[in-house]
């Protein structure tokens with residue numbers, strides 16, 4: 237995912253559009269690894285503004301993930317917009333070099349930045365549906381597909397003794 241901004245940089249206010257559809261390697265999140273179900277589509281509008289380049293982008297793809305409640309595999313749709321500002325290295329102050337997005341050639345890769353945006357847009361937990369009922373903690377049955385005879389209540393052993401006592405057992 238390389239963009240060449242040589243001609244953009246010459247003319248204030250000029251803009252260019254870039255489109256990509258690329259298969260990216262799986263991304264790592266904690267212990268998990270998630271592969272993309274489809275190529276990652278990226279559309280960028282890049283505008284020269286002052287010393288920087290304003291990037292308005294859109295990302296579309298799908299990730300293969302597992303539901304964190306029932307463990308079923310499903311595809312998680314990715315679709316979001318983002319905005320970035322890139323500075324050429326020669327125009328950046330020392331502060332900006334530590335915090336801003338910097339490019340040092342007319343042609344540079346935005347792939348790393350796209351992966352960062354994707355990571356920021358993922359939920360804390362993947363759920364196959366908001367009301368996924370998950371697996372029974374006792375017998376492991378998928379409660380979306382089956383019902384089991386296990387009780388939902390987990391009985392505190394101390395209370396169990398009390399209830400026996402109450403019943404005079």
Ligand SMILES: [Zn+2]
Pocket residue numbers: 303304305306307308363364365368369370
């Ligand atoms: Zn689920």
Ligand SMILES: [Zn+2]
Pocket residue numbers: 372373374375376377384385386
């Ligand atoms: Zn059960």
